[in-house]
Amino acid sequence: MAAKPDIVTLDQIGAFDTLIDARSPAEFALDHLPGAINLPVLDDEERRIVGTLYKQTGAFEARRIGGAWVARNIARHIEAVMQDRPARWRPLVYCWRGGQRSGAFALWLRQIGWAAAQLQGGYKGYRRWVVEQLDALPPTLDWRVIAGPTGSGKTRLLQALAARGAQVLDLEALARHRGSILGAWPDGQPQPSQKAFDTALVDALRRFDPARPVWVEAESRKIGAVQLPEAMAAALQRAPRVQVEVPFAARLALVLQDYAWLGRDPQALALRLSALRGLQSNDTLARWQDWAQAGRLPELFAELMTHHYDPLYRRSQERTAAGRVLPVTALDAAGLDRAAAELLDDAGMPPVFR
Structure with missing residues (x-):
């Protein structure tokens, strides 16, 4: 009726x-x-x-x-x-x-x-x-997944791709979280509810042209407190992957830049690290918390990357099909723009996007 x-x-x-x-x-x-x-x-x-x-x-x-x-x-x-x-x-x-x-x-x-x-x-x-849309839309899109360990500049690479006209989905921006124990947004910005995240995701998916690739960062099923829908996670798991390889020094410099705000409250940073209890030895965790309270962020993040984040990433890669490797020597604007141009060239995008 x-x-x-x-x-x-x-x-x-x-x-x-x-x-x-x-x-x-x-x-x-x-x-x-x-x-x-x-x-x-x-x-x-x-x-x-x-x-x-x-x-x-x-x-x-x-x-x-x-x-x-x-x-x-x-x-x-x-x-x-x-x-x-x-x-x-x-x-x-x-x-x-x-x-x-x-x-x-x-x-x-x-x-x-x-x-x-x-x-x-x-x-x-x-x-x-x-x-219904969360189930129906993800399989209709041509996904291209950008993977790499912490500090590889994946979000910045997405931004460089978007600047060249590519279709980009920034899941961390929608979730307002970087997807790790220290991934909360600065200044106490809360994550959206699961329903609000779903709404924002559907709104973004409906804007994409299915005839063109959509670039997205590799994410686990959970991003902070919100969760990817099953159809989305499955579509990303099947999608072609690009493995970004960046020198450790450049990665550490980027992490220190992105997470510098955590140093404004050393006590809160030390408390956040308590989430690693049981995953790291008590001696290691005590050392990291001491560094946090002393403001020694370079030492702290260097060890977090080598002892926690990088091993987690390597284990996740064991469950994922290998993809194309993209060496990126510098994470400045010029280096990221070159990497974006190379990805779009490989994807067969017309010159207007390169």
């Missing part, structure tokens, strides 16, 4: 000017549709109270109390956000299931005269679609 004119499906989102998420701030923070703005009809505490009333006293009491809050919040949003919107403005509203919260908001907006619509199925329907 066709949807009503004021209830639209996901494939019609592009016809609207603004996407409004009517859920609570906590729901929005966990995940939301790309580009949506949060104009909650109930805040977190109001939603909790209404939910409790619904369970304890029934639907009528919950709606009697909640209805007044919904009306007040919608009016506040109209006054604060929508006073400059022209008559031709087309907003699309969604909530959890495409039910009462988004329905009330869209009705008010239509009463004013805007061509507001409600998203069929709400966020729940969108989440179901995301899960």
